[in-house]
Amino acid sequence: MAQDVAQDMIRIGVVLGSTRPGRVGAQVAEWVHGIAARRADAAFTLVDLAAFRLPHFDQPVPPALGGTVGPEAQEWARTVGGLDGFVFVIPEYNHQLPGVMKDALDFVFAEWSDKAAGIVGYGVAGGTGSAAQLRQMCGPLGLADVPPQVGLHLALDFEDFRVFTPRESSARALDGLLDRVVEWTGALAAVRAGRAARVA
Secondary structure (H helix, E strand, O other), X not given: OOOOXXXXXXXXXXXXXXXXXXXXXXXXXXXXXXXXOOOOOOEEEEEEHHHOOOOOOOOXXXXXXXXXXXXXXXXXXXXXXXXXXXXXXXXOEOOEXXXXXXXXXXXXXXXXXXXXXXXXXXXXXXXXXXXXHHHHHHHHHOEEEEEEEEEEEOOOOEEOOOEEOOOXXXXXXXXXXXXXXXXXXXXXXXXXXXXXXXXX
């Protein structure tokens, strides 16, 4: 994560939610991060789940009760805890959320609270199935998922289903999504500060 951002600047992670070999998601996440990084109202960091090598969820005590053990899980918890908001870049497998993304959500609990989340989905149907599942999970974790959503279609935003060539309409949709994530992340800052003060 960048160390030279201003203390008061909000930090938003662009989370790549696929670890599959040959994934096209890396192209999508880099596009999202590249556009987001031009903004002056937040600091954006690309977070690749593949870099954390999380096992299948294996915590003996649920993270909601304070149980996050193991070096990979603790590094993941620190990363999530150090961010103020998120843009999830997720594929859909069989019209559903990837298991690795569900695992990543489960490994931490308090670190998600009172933060905003936006969703960029991609797939044959634009990632709508996985996005809907992710929205169901956001509420119980305390994540405020913004209404705008970006849906990238393999037949429309990719050349030969492999090379990412986003439409202009997709870029406009991303700008709108980022606007809302930044706005909501900033609006929730007081809530996060109040919670931190109560815990201290």
